[in-house]
Structures are given as C-alpha cells and as structure tokens.
Amino acid sequence: MAQHTITLIPGDGVGPELSEAARRVIDATGVDIKWEVVDAGLGVMEEYGDPLPAHVLDSIRRNKVAIKGPLTTPVGKGIRSVNVALRRELDLYALVRPTKSYPGVRSRYENVDLVIVRENTEDLYAGIEFAQPATLELIADIERLGGRAIRADSGITIKPISVFGTQRVFRFAFKWAIDNGRHKVTAVHKANIMKYTDGLWLRVAQEVSREFPQIEFEDRIVDNMCMQLVQKPELYDVMVMPNLYGDILSDLCAGLTGGLGLAPGANTGDEIAVFEATHGSAPKYTGLNKANPMAMMLSGVLMLRHIGEGAAGDRLEKAIARVIADGRSVTYDMKPERDDPTAVGTSQVADAVIEVLAAS
Numbered sequence: 001m002a003q004h005t006i007t008l009i010p011g012d013g014v015g016p017e018l019s020e021a022a023r024r025v026i027d028a029t030g031v032d033i034k035w036e037v038v039d040a041g042l043g044v045m046e047e048y049g050d051p052l053p054a055h056v057l058d059s060i061r062r063n064k065v066a067i068k069g070p071l072t073t074p075v076g077k078g079i080r081s082v083n084v085a086l087r088r089e090l091d092l093y094a095l096v097r098p099t100k101s102y103p104g105v106r107s108r109y110e111n112v113d114l115v116i117v118r119e120n121t122e123d124l125y126a127g128i129e130f131a132q133p134a135t136l137e138l139i140a141d142i143e144r145l146g147g148r149a150i151r152a153d154s155g156i157t158i159k160p161i162s163v164f165g166t167q168r169v170f171r172f173a174f175k176w177a178i179d180n181g182r183h184k185v186t187a188v189h190k191a192n193i194m195k196y197t198d199g200l201w202l203r204v205a206q207e208v209s210r211e212f213p214q215i216e217f218e219d220r221i222v223d224n225m226c227m228q229l230v231q232k233p234e235l236y237d238v239m240v241m242p243n244l245y246g247d248i249l250s251d252l253c254a255g256l257t258g259g260l261g262l263a264p265g266a267n268t269g270d271e272i273a274v275f276e277a278t279h280g281s282a283p284k285y286t287g288l289n290k291a292n293p294m295a296m297m298l299s300g301v302l303m304l305r306h307i308g309e310g311a312a313g314d315r316l317e318k319a320i321a322r323v324i325a326d327g328r329s330v331t332y333d334m335k336p337e338r339d340d341p342t343a344v345g346t347s348q349v350a351d352a353v354i355e356v357l358a359a360s
C-alpha cells in the first residue's frame with residue numbers, strides 16, 4: 001500500500017484538539033499516512049513575524065494535500081485572515097462544502113444532501129480595500145470615470161469577478177458533479193443588481209453549462225436561494241456561488257443539518273487541496289476537550305477520497321454516522337440541551353469512532 005505524506009496544520013483555539021482527534025480516526029482507517037505537522041496562525045506570529053510562514057506553504061506545495069484546524073483572525077486589528085491568504089497563495093479557487101443529513105441529528109430537516117462550491121479567490125473577499133479617509137483620490141477617479149457620486153467619508157471594498165475565475169470554478173463544479181454522481185448545478189448570483197460582476201458570473205455560468213449537457217443547470221438569485229433552502233432544500237444539489245454568498249450560505253446550510261460541528265470542507269486548486277471544517281477556532285472552548293471534532297473528521301473523509309482512498313473514506317464516514325445515530329458519544333452541541341451532562345468530550349468522540357472502525 002502506498003504511503004501518503006500529508007501536511008497537518010493543527011490551528012488556533014480548539015484546532016489542536018480537533019486535529020488530534022481527526023488524525024487519530026484517519027490513522028485508524030489503516031491508510032498509511034506520514035503526517036508533516038507544521039504550525040501557522042497566532043501561535044507562530046512571534047517566532048516568525050508572519051502567521052503563515054514560508055515553510056508552511058512549502059510543505060503544502062510539496063505534499064499537494066493538507067488538512068488544517070481553524071486559524072483565528074483578530075477582528076479589526078489590521079491583520080488579514082490567514083485562511084484567506086492561504087487560499088490565495090495556493091490558488092485554491094474552489095471551496096467544496098457538502099451538507100448532509102445524518103440520522104440521529106436533531107434538525108427540522110431530513111434527507112438534505114447539498115453541496116456548495118464557493119469561488120474562493122475573487123469577489124469582495126479579494127482583499128482589495130481602501131480605508132477611509134485615504135479614499136478621496138479613488139472617489140474622485142470613480143466619479144471622473146462616470147461612476148456615481150460616493151460620499152467623501154466612505155471606506156471602499158472592491159468586488160472583482162473575472163471571466164477566467166468564473167469559468168474555472170464552474171468547470172470544476174460540473175466535473176465534480178459528474179465524478180460524484182450528482183445531477184444538477186445551480187448558479188447563485190445577484191445579477192439583477194450587480195450587472196457587471198454577478199451579471200458576468202451568470203453569463204459565463206450559462207456558457208460553461210453547455211459544455212456539460214449531462215448535468216441539469218439552473219440559476220437562482222441569492223436572496224431567493226436563501227428562502228428556497230430553508231423551505232425546500234431537497235430541490236437542490238450542487239450550488240455554485242461567488243465568495244461572499246458562499247461564506248454566508250455555507251453557515252445557513254450547516255444549520256439545516258446539525259450545525260457547524262458537522263460541516264466539512266475542501267479548498268481545491270488545480271494541483272493542491274487543503275481540507276478544513278467550516279467552523280472557526282471557537283476560542284472560548286480552547287483546551288476544554290469540548291468542541292465537536294466531527295466536522296474536521298468529515299473533512300478527513302473528503303481528504304481520503306481525494307487521495308484515492310475512497311473505501312477508507314466511506315468506512316470513516318459510516319463510523320461517524322454510527323456514532324451520531326447511537327447518540328451516546330456526541331459532544332454538547334449535538335444534545336437537545338447545551339448543558340446536557342451526558343455530552344462527551346472531543347477525544348471521547350474519537351475513541352468511539354475508532355471503536356466502530358475496529359469492529360467494522
């Protein structure tokens with residue numbers, strides 16, 4: 001059996017505990033993985049002066065596959081998100097976030113099986129921002145170019161959406177749909193209002209859809225999409241959206257099926273993929289052995305499939321589903337009451353998954 005070398009970034013906050021739990025269950029599938037553990041985030045700022053040191057990026061570039069815990073972005077202190085930087089540096093342009101109902105999860109919905117493909121490099125998340133009051137020159141230029149008047153005391157964030165970026169994320173999504181037995185792609189946008197960005201997105205999506213006639217294609221305006229997802233999520237399959245809508249709707253979809261503790265993700269480029277949960281570093285639970293490791297474990301399932309170990313991925317997903325259905329070894333967030341004394345900790349969830357794997 002081939003050995004895989006994979007970069008592991010433990011992360012900030014609850015990240016190290018979740019990473020340890022995920023690593024243990026992935027190892028218990030029997031897949032031969034050599035973990036290259038490298039630190040990024042707040043913890044290395046002092047040592048390297050950079051939350052994303054070069055050797056971390058080098059490790060991912062070398063191994064082509066990484067799994068990471070969440071990384072903290074301090075609010076409003078001028079530090080840009082390490083997560084956004086990582087996606088940009090490695091050109092991980094498609095973020096795949098599946099949402100699935102597992103029997104035993106408390107939810108108003110059953111049989112949800114959705115996938116968001118979020119464009120990961122452009123849109124309002126491209127990081128092109130101009131702070132007030134240094135925006136006066138830009139405001140004057142925009143007015144000169146025929147744009148509308150902008151109040152002089154405005155801050156400005158630019159929303160670029162390119163033909164290139166839109167084409168490649170839709171091609172990725174259609175291919176992903178075919179490879180994963182999906183039948184429909186929905187393009188999500190606000191083309192009626194933002195004609196030159198979301199309008200371009202929709203036009204390119206329609207063009208790309210003609211290259212994949214075997215997959216049904218439709219589009220939805222993002223506000224309508226939100227209502228539709230809450231009312232009838234079973235109508236949707238793979239949804240492709242620009243960065244900001246993808247960020248927001250990922251949490252909405254997670255909420256349909258048990259919350260952030262169960263929402264995995266895969267940041268994917270042409271050659272490199274970095275797997276991570278949708279949730280953040282949940283700082284208030286750091287070191288308490290309390291956070292739910294299942295989102296990171298399910299990210300591990302996506303990773304195993306990505307490296308050609310699909311059978312091991314399926315076994316791990318089934319084992320997690322068994323632990324959920326059994327209901328005894330789950331964390332506080334999966335209990336009817338948040339202070340349920342029968343909730344177990346992060347590492348006990350890993351123990352339970354490993355026990356099921358060993359018996360399967």
Ligand code: NAD
Pocket residue numbers: 069070071072073074083260261276277278279280281282283284285290291292293295333
């Ligand atoms: P968060 O996802 O960390 O927390 C939101 C809520 O969900 C909190 O109540 C938290 O306790 C709970 N929660 C999150 N993960 C959980 C888990 N595994 N089990 C149980 N409960 C869980 O979001 P936030 O508080 O907005 O962000 C905290 C930090 O994480 C910020 O610095 C943010 O920038 C960062 N963040 C990182 C990533 C990433 O690494 N990709 C993603 C989102 C947020």
